[in-house]
Amino acid sequence: MASSDDLQLLPGTLYMLILRTVAHRPLHGYAIARRIKEASANGLDIQDGSLYPALNRMLVKGWLVAEWGVSENNRRARFYRLTREGQKRLEAETKDFETLVRHIQLVMRSV
Numbered sequence: 001m002a003s004s005d006d007l008q009l010l011p012g013t014l015y016m017l018i019l020r021t022v023a024h025r026p027l028h029g030y031a032i033a034r035r036i037k038e039a040s041a042n043g044l045d046i047q048d049g050s051l052y053p054a055l056n057r058m059l060v061k062g063w064l065v066a067e068w069g070v071s072e073n074n075r076r077a078r079f080y081r082l083t084r085e086g087q088k089r090l091e092a093e094t095k096d097f098e099t100l101v102r103h104i105q106l107v108m109r110s111v
Helices: 013-022 029-039 048-061 084-110
Strands: 064-070 076-082
Touching (some): 013 048, 013 076, 013 084, 029 048, 048 076, 048 084, 076 084
Antiparallel strands (some): 064 076
């Protein structure tokens, strides 16, 4: 059986997780990774080498905007916030993901 260290995210899933995580309030990168890890019961550990390039791509796509602020540790940090385009993308990604999971579950139950 694979451990949580061996789990690989499906392509595009990281975007959905980030969008969902910042949907409620702006967060800095470390806080985004920490919230995803906590929400997944430590099953998903997003590494900096994946997180920050994804955040930058999402800024370019217009799904997020970023502003400099001060973190809870009193350090300068870039806070990411969902845009209207990002909200639309989150809704579409969520719908597509839920459909994919339903179809996979059907196959897993029938074979």
